[in-house]
Amino acid sequence: MTVRSAWLLPLTQTREDTRLTPVGTFAPESEMRTRDGVIAGGNPFAATSAGAMSLQIGAGRALVQGTDAQGAYPVSVDAPAVLTFTDGEAQFARIDSVALRVYDQLFDQAGQNLATVEIIRGTGSATPTAPSMPSACLRLWDVTVPAGASAGVGGIPWSSALGDRRRFTSAYGGIIPRGYGLAFNGAYDGQYRDNGAGLERWDAAAGTWEAYPPTPARPLMTSQLAEPTISQTGTFVDFTAAAWPRITFTVPPSGAVFVTIGGQVSNKSTSASTAWMSWRATGAYTEAHGAPNGLSSQASRVIASRRVYRGGLTPGGQVTIIPGWNMSSNSGTEVFVRDGQLSVEFVQ
Structure with missing residues (x-):
């Protein structure tokens, strides 16, 4: 498995890196921000069980937005990655998130330039919530880790533990495919998205998504x-x-x-x-x-x-x-x- 990112130091970006990473994707979210998300096509970053405490994340391509100053990083994963979760907490369940993450030493304190698929660990709680994402991080899946879960006692019940959090993006002017969550505003008047049942167009003046074409009123x-x-x-x-x-x-x-x-x-x-x-x-x-x-x-x-x-x-x-x-x-x-x-x- 190789995780590639274009335009990330050191200057060793190969022609193969450039061909595999989606450098043409640019759906604006504000004056200087790009809508991050998964590039549609097949079943990108599919999650399947790889063991009692392990999860396999499939290949896919995406755009990961950092701060406004950082911009957006094109990322591709060209082969499946297997991630292993730490054992459950003693008393409470927790929610961990699987994410694409870009480390850039020009903007963070990690001291490396690297794109990864990794687990962002949550906190055990009687009412657990997913962890907040660091900068330059795109959430793909939430995983509920039961209290006391481990490889020796049955592990994570994958059929019920997975929460699909993949959201999709598109090129400028393209239609944003349906993905996790529809509670987001459009970035500009006339932007389109697929809500799963049909197309919607962003009306900036009204501040709302409207069915497109408009639903004809009955006589x-x-x-x-x-x-x-x-x-x-x-x-x-x-x-x-x-x-x-x-x-x-x-x-x-x-x-x-x-x-x-x-x-x-x-x-x-x-x-x-x-x-x-x-x-x-x-x-x-x-x-x-x-x-x-x-x-x-x-x-x-x-x-x-x-x-x-x-x-x-x-x-x-x-x-x-x-x-x-x-x-x-x-x-x-x-x-x-x-x-x-x-x-x-x-x-x-």
Whole structure:
């Protein structure tokens, strides 16, 4: 097993070191910091039991961030490494962490230049927690070491002791793969990540990850519950809220919606008699009942729907859509407005 790091003194970096270490990976985390993490591909740094108290860490590549002044170290492990854990504490369990660590004598007190896979030992406790990571250290796995664990008494129960803490990184502009933990902020507006179920985009202004593409809002819909009493003629009349509920909505960021109205209208009073079903808008956007948004029949019965686009609305504004009707006369046969449906669809 060889652990390689590019750009680390002494100046003996080989061409092989350069080929194997991921020097092109650079997902920013701030002005001067790079998001450290594992490079996806296969099952990098896989953990498998190698004995009662021993764990094998597989090959893989990663980026390890030090302090801002240090920068980020490209690291590769080209063959499996076997690590042996010290025996458990007498009274309490503890959590140890397996990590990639870079020692750089220009920035630390260890007096060496070296990249390693090593165990960062935790502290025994009734409620143990994983140890804090030193600088230039990338956590890969947490291992719960039971109290009294040793090779002679069964060792570490690997099937339940391992906690996968590998987080992933990518090149600048790339999509950060799903890994351990989603509780991190984006570094810049428009950054993407995979949350395991789909893509998310970082909205810097809102300070949140948002589904990408945005989840379409379901249409809002109401249905006519009762026919109006045709007591007025020649004018548009609002349905009561009980007879046909209104729709109130918040204008989406696009400032655009589709409004659809449909049903049956009929008026056979005379050859010139008309029947209308329409809607009007009030609130942050206003529009009257009429031909631009209604459907009609003349001396007949019509079953139809009408879908219209309305753009240029103020995003965030509240708008109410109110259905209505109009009869030119009501002295003949089949004078009605019935089976109405009204819907609002949001344009993304």
